[in-house]
Amino acid sequence: MINSTVAEISAALAAGDISSVEITQAYLDRIATLNGELNAFITVCEDSALLAAKAADEARANGLDSPLLGIPLAHKDIFCTKDILTTCGSRMLHNFVSPYNATVVERFNDAGTVLLGKTNMDEFAMGSSNETSFFGDVKNPWNTECVPGGSSGGSAAAVAADLCAMATGTDTGGSIRQPAAFCGVTGMKPSYGRVSRWGMIAFASSLDQAGPLAKSAEDAALMLNVMSGLDKKDSTSIDRPIEDFTASLNQPLKGIRIGIPKQHFAEGLSREVEQAVRDALTEYEKLGAIIKEVDLTNSHLSVSAYYVVAPAEASANLSRFDGVRYGYRCEDPVNLEDMYKRTRSEGFGEEVKRRIMIGTYALSAGFYDAYYRKAQKIRRLIKDDFDRAFTEVDVIIGPTSPHTAFKLGSKSDPVSMYLEDIYTIAVNLAGLPAASIPVGIANGLPMGMQIIGKYFDEAKILNVAHQFQQHTDWHKQKSTAITAASGES
């Protein structure tokens, strides 16, 4: 049952074929077997998970039923969880037991889900490989010599290896979609403002957005139903009518207009990934879709603009980590400046420090116009490109990442790592929703396809993804490596 979708587990729970305690225990056992190798979890909440599962079973016995009642999930360790260690993958918060819950956590709790634990991630969500975590690298379940992608690598690996039924992630420049592609799962970054950021440790406030990592588009829709909605504690949370994202999953795709950005099929894209995406497009044509080329003229500037905006916001967001009120403080500071500098230098890892430096520089006197202001203007151009394209098409499809998961330790220079997110970053700059779904396997590693939608058109993206998954089974493929390792048949 642990390799089933949420929709399937939910049906089994409702039918009484299985209890939440049983399925929770099964995941805990699987975590116990595999986490040592995969390092997908930083914290496993065995006792509280079983208690929550028991409570869910009792609630069900008392007549309560809701789609996610009793479903075991994992939260990325960027979400504050009350009375549970919340590290953000950093030494800075290695001892931080949050006194409060993120809104996302609160909403899943209210829906009756069972929290299995907190997943590993790139430190403060800064990375595309999960190699910047203070708690060690996460391994890709398809090939443990490869990275799972990042920054939500722990969540993607956990879903892929059936360590949980579903997981939350966050996406600032591709941090849900790229690991989803590398691990062969379905991930979605909703429209900016769709999901509350309260309690989600900030990386870049104007780009960060939480979303689901799941085994199918349908599961992602079920998760989004719970996660999204107005939260008055977040000024950037959008007040929109509540939607049921599963409602339109089965709409036929006949006549749907799919845009293909020529810039996403240019130099740098690997042949296997290109082929897989083109095959998927052929599948869509069979379903009645109309394929049309679109021009995202300024997309090549997205990485440049992003590496100003995101570090600039991060440089300020991370100033609160100063060793005064919580978290890490250096030993025996000789004075205030020493406390600040050693606390921050010892508490943050290299990549985080690098980005703080870049952001500080971009905002410093004399450079603001050339960097920050310029990047905000590029951001406008990128958004305008999408707005224009969406007058002609309903969704935009392309590769999520130029290639499959790369080897651990193979990208030591930051610039080549930053270019990993070349297809995903523009979406964050524009604030649009986008998903990544599995479209093939090459050399034993999964490949992902990105589906970008109009603002608040998550339902359309999920519909497009679901229809593909109804006609193909790439999303059901499992790594044989892990199945063998865990001794399952």
Place this chain on the structure above:
Amino acid sequence: MEWETVIGLEVHVSLSTKSKLFSGSSTEFGAQPNTQASIFDCALPGTLPVFNEEALRMAVRFGVAIGAEIGKRSVFDRKNYFYPDLPKGYQVTQLDFPTVGKGALTVTLADGSEKIIGVTRAHIEENAGKSLHEEFSGMSGIDLNRAGEPLLEIVSEPEITCAEEAVAYLKKLHTIIRYLDISDAIMAQGSMRCDVNVSIRPKGATELGTRAEIKNINSFRFVEKAIHSEVARQQEILEDGGRIIQETRRYNADKDETSSMRSKEVANDYRYFPEPDLLPVVIDDEYIAAVTAQLPELPDARKARFIEDYSLSNYDAGVLVSSRELAEYYEIVATASGDSKLAANWVSQDLLGLLNKHNWEIADSPIQAVRLATLIARIKDNTISGKIAKTVFESMISDESDVDAIIESKGLKQVTDSGEIEKLVLEVIEKNPAQVQQYKDGKEQVIGFLVGQCMQLSKGKANPAQVNELLREKMQ
């Protein structure tokens, strides 16, 4: 060489909202340390700001009161610097798009002349917490109760030319803020603070000299003294051929001098950028109209009305409207006593004298407006003389019984019985034959001496007008 001074003031006012600018923590004064510091105020990771509508309303209220342009789209920015009392490592403020734009204040100077002083802008920002320097095994203690309280920073144009104008501007600002009820504005408690930018230049020069900023001055008197001492310092340096350094200084009241504050940063570089956790604050004409409609009568309008309705002098009216509480007190006394001019004298001299002597506020006054009005009414109806009234006023400070009872019990009631007055007059005429003769010889002014003798004899209780009349009659 002749010099002229250019002064600009930056005034921070604590807005008197119930909760903080971006969190639901209380702003109550005097709580135990860190008991009013929520997870947001302590900058716990993941926490986010939500803007307090009352802080916005108060800022706009101030803006319309000084006739300022109101920013229909104001934007919050982050000002980045590290300090232990600044939990987020940045202060949220408004840099390019403040809520209140250009406006002006009219101040009245000692010689009665008026001057208009421009206000460049007023923006909303967060206060910082407090660092306490008592000994905690060699460390400092941080209290975040104040962190995140709303401030309005009001920046003047560099149009102030001397200490007197600076103080007049500050007092006017203080008066308006108190009328608007948007802050306690108590300098001693820090709910109103002032930074003074001072520079001097050769008289007639058009370019500004290099300025020094004197930080955190906490009384009107110190503002005046600090400006005098800073101007003298700069003049001395320039006349010795030196150069003024642009820097932050502090005023030491004991030594009556300003001194350089050791620069905390090598060079301040606040790296301002738009606060991404907050969206632009947009207000429309309707909002501004509603705030305008709720404005109370402001000091200038009230002064004009007092001059018109109560026939007061410009000066008296100015004194009486200088605080809202005083003006309200005066209006009760004027109306209830039926003599607005007499009321003005008593309030502006006797009552203010009493309050100043004890350092009391109007609210602390042992003599309430209605009691003072009764006292004045008793002068008007000849129950007591103006002079006796001063004695009664003194008694009223410690004696809470009603005015008539005090007059009665102390036997201070004016003697108007003509028989008794005649007795006094005859006695005085008898005792002072020389003066009586002088009067009869045409030395009219002697009458004053004789009236005085009668009053003394009656211990002040005789009605002086009656005495005067009878004396003349008897000496004919």
Place this chain on the structure above:
Amino acid sequence: MALDKTEVEKIAHLARLHISESETHEVTTRITDILALIDQMQSVDTNAVEPLAHPLDLVQRLRADKITEEDQRDKLQQLAPASEDGLYLVPKVLD
């Protein structure tokens, strides 16, 4: 734009980061490389473009002026590296 050692030290100080003598060279090189990536955007003329700070053109919601927070001092100070008498302790603040 290439950075020199002095600039790197200045930025590190602004960000309250300590960079040791031995790290300076690598940090400088890395940042210079990243700035080269960033500088690609300088090739586009954006004179007529309005900056975009937020993806959505929305306005700030306002909160009623109500006290909604309770005293949590004891709970929050359990998280603090050093506290005493309800205060957070830091090395002496000089001003």
